[in-house]
Amino acid sequence: MHPNDGFRELRRQECLRLLAKVPFGRIVYTRRALPAVLPVNFSLDADDAVLLRTAAGSELVRAIDGAVVAFEADDVDAARQSGWNVVVTGPATVVTDPAEHERLSRTGPVSWVPSVQEVFVRIEPELVTGRELIGGRTMYGVDLTA
Amino acid sequence: MHPNDGFRELRRQECLRLLAKVPFGRIVYTRRALPAVLPVNFSLDADDAVLLRTAAGSELVRAIDGAVVAFEADDVDAARQSGWNVVVTGPATVVTDPAEHERLSRTGPVSWVPSVQEVFVRIEPELVTGRELIGGRTMYGVDLTA
Numbered sequence: 001m002h003p004n005d006g007f008r009e010l011r012r013q014e015c016l017r018l019l020a021k022v023p024f025g026r027i028v029y030t031r032r033a034l035p036a037v038l039p040v041n042f043s044l045d046a047d048d049a050v051l052l053r054t055a056a057g058s059e060l061v062r063a064i065d066g067a068v069v070a071f072e073a074d075d076v077d078a079a080r081q082s083g084w085n086v087v088v089t090g091p092a093t094v095v096t097d098p099a100e101h102e103r104l105s106r107t108g109p110v111s112w113v114p115s116v117q118e119v120f121v122r123i124e125p126e127l128v129t130g131r132e133l134i135g136g137r138t139m140y141g142v143d144l145t146a
Numbered sequence: 147m148h149p150n151d152g153f154r155e156l157r158r159q160e161c162l163r164l165l166a167k168v169p170f171g172r173i174v175y176t177r178r179a180l181p182a183v184l185p186v187n188f189s190l191d192a193d194d195a196v197l198l199r200t201a202a203g204s205e206l207v208r209a210i211d212g213a214v215v216a217f218e219a220d221d222v223d224a225a226r227q228s229g230w231n232v233v234v235t236g237p238a239t240v241v242t243d244p245a246e247h248e249r250l251s252r253t254g255p256v257s258w259v260p261s262v263q264e265v266f267v268r269i270e271p272e273l274v275t276g277r278e279l280i281g282g283r284t285m286y287g288v289d290l291t292a
Contacts, residue, residue: 070181076185078169
């Protein structure tokens, strides 16, 4: 993409600042060799890892533990055709250390749909990318690039 | 998932009805062997295929033409912890037939960020799944399943 194609690339710190403002995103992974995506609430750890909390025996946990996944969040105003999106890509791992689990029980995300047995999943922020949509078309549908 | 875990599975027709109400979603695919996700505006064709319109030479087109992809849309109210999400999974193909391209130029989605050369991409609605989040936790953080 060239600089004036309607998008602005966001720096890592901008991405993380925007991520911290939204309560949920979407985890993108592979399920039975097919692309899969699921909305989940989350929080950011002090080291910028994405933290999820979910049922211990869930299909999601089985599919993502040890795999590289993407986590996406966005905030788009369709009427103004503006907004942003951020993607964190990195390995997902279930937190098995009891002390770490205990810490996250106090400081981590709270399930919207609680289960009896829950686990925390960390997504390492190896790659953090994002872009801002700054609008390419006027309100009157004029193609600015024609 | 069992029926009262806070989610309700949506039927295909419910999913398609909800999809038709939102202006954009997220295409989920594989890029350089990594999971990738990108917000895009879209429309539904008469046969329920998801239609995207994007730059002819884009990285997105190269990555998804001929591949099975997922397309996700959702509408979640974080404060009420309620909402829905829908995922369409199927093969994506660039529309190469000139008559079909011409038809979609009139009836298909309009780019938010127009390019000089644009193509339409169809995602066949082979698998259409969705669920409604009906809330599992009260406002006071009481774990209803404990």
